[in-house]
Amino acid sequence: MPVYSVPLPESSVLKALEGANKIRILGCGFCDNWSLAYQNDQPISELVKQGDQTIQVPYSLNKKANHYKKLLEEKDIECGVEIIPMLCQYSNDFDLLEMSGDAPWTRSDFIVRCWGSDAVLCLGCSAAFIGLKKRLGDEVKVVPGLRSVGVLQVQAYLDDSKKYVMIVKEGSTVIKNK
Numbered sequence: 608m609p610v611y612s613v614p615l616p617e618s619s620v621l622k623a624l625e626g627a628n629k630i631r632i633l634g635c636g637f638c639d640n641w642s643l644a645y646q647n648d649q650p651i652s653e654l655v656k657q658g659d660q661t662i663q664v665p666y667s668l669n670k671k672a673n674h675y676k677k678l679l680e681e682k683d684i685e686c687g688v689e690i691i692p693m694l695c696q697y698s699n700d701f702d703l704l705e706m707s708g709d710a711p712w713t714r715s716d717f718i719v720r721c722w723g724s725d726a727v728l729c730l731g732c733s734a735a736f737i738g739l740k741k742r743l744g745d746e747v748k749v750v751p752g753l754r755s756v757g758v759l760q761v762q763a764y765l766d767d768s769k770k771y772v773m774i775v776k777e778g779s780t781v782i783k784n785k
């Protein structure tokens with residue numbers, strides 16, 4: 608069942624990023640994207656043609672990440688956004704990742720792109736945050752942008768335009784931690 612996360616107050620996130628001139632925003636395209644889509648009544652994903660393939664681009668998390676990017680760039684802060692599937696995998700020991708073979712979530716080239724940044728804003732669940740901390744160590748400050756508060760069961764459908772995957776709110780359930 609997907610983890611359910613909610614955004615931390617924007618003012619406290621921006622405060623934690625103060626002093627950083629180069630920031631990378633990383634988010635997970637799964638549960639976190641679904642959580643934001645559920646809260647904001649937004650599409651989960653947009654179907655985009657890429658050559659002869661159709662891919663699903665996470666909608667809600669991209670929107671949140673680009674909102675932060677805009678706010679930071681207005682302060683002349685250099686900022687990049689990357690949505691990575693299953694950031695939680697990076698909380699595993701390195702050998703476990705290697706045992707997973709060439710799955711997309713074992714690739715760590717995005718970590719290399721974080722080196723040289725002053726801070727990374729993690730738009731991910733608690734496991735994503737731990738994964739990034741584990742990979743980036745003390746070299747780059749990792750600031751959480753979301754807080755995990757429970758689990759979410761999602762019912763979804765493809766809308767009439769066949770362009771967006773939408774949530775059936777009344778068919779979906781959030782179970783919050785006590």
Ligand code: SF4
Pocket residue numbers: 609610635636637638639692693694695696731732733734735
């Ligand atoms: S990193 Fe968190 S939000 Fe992303 S797939 Fe893993 S558990 Fe879900």
